Amino acid sequence: MEFTPTFIPITRGVLAKRSGCNLETIRYYEKIALLPAPRRxxxxxxxxxDQDQRRLRFIMRARELGFSIDEIRSLLSMATAGTYTCAQIHGLTVAHxxxxxxxLADLARLERTLSEIADRCASDTAPDCPVIDALWEDQEQS
Incomplete structure (x- = not known):
């Protein structure tokens, strides 16, 4: 006797609730073809x-890890086709x-710069402000 999986359809609302994903986000993923157009x-x-739900969870997890839409599209393409090697996925992950x-290095530099600028600010009622001066200086140096 052969086992045939049962198709138990769920609505977009149920999919959103089960996955914790916003309805609009699901629509967006369909629009950009990360999620296939559903049956009607x-x-x-x-x-x-259930496969759509599983794919949505994959997408959401990849987004949580900061993968771009293009990177997710690539990961999904390889995963669904079964044509990937661990080395390919590793390469994509290391690049990410x-x-x-x-x-992170850029953010650390940004934090240092803003901290230095803020430290120079007297935060009083004087019309001169080192923060504004620093913003003008950076603009003129570009």
Whole structure:
């Protein structure tokens, strides 16, 4: 006897509730084709499967980890086709990690600069303000 999985459709609202994803975000993911267009009921209601829910969770987790839409599209393409190697995924992940480390370094520089500027500010009622001066200086140096 062969086992055939049962298709138990769920609505977008149920999908959103189960996944913790906003309805508008689900619509957006469909629009940009991260989620496939769902089947429709006779009345035109969108119907999603457990596989759609699983794919949505994959997308959401990848977004939590900071992967871009293009990176997620690439990961999904490889994962669903089953044509990936661990080395390919590792390469994509390491490149993403390098981007995150660069952003962290940029944020640390930004924090130091803002802290230095704020420390120079007397925060009184004087019309001269080192923060404004620093912003003008940076603009003129560009």
């Amino acid at each position: 009921s006779a009345g035109g209601q969108r119907l999603y499967t 990690l390098q981007d995150i480390r660069k952003k």
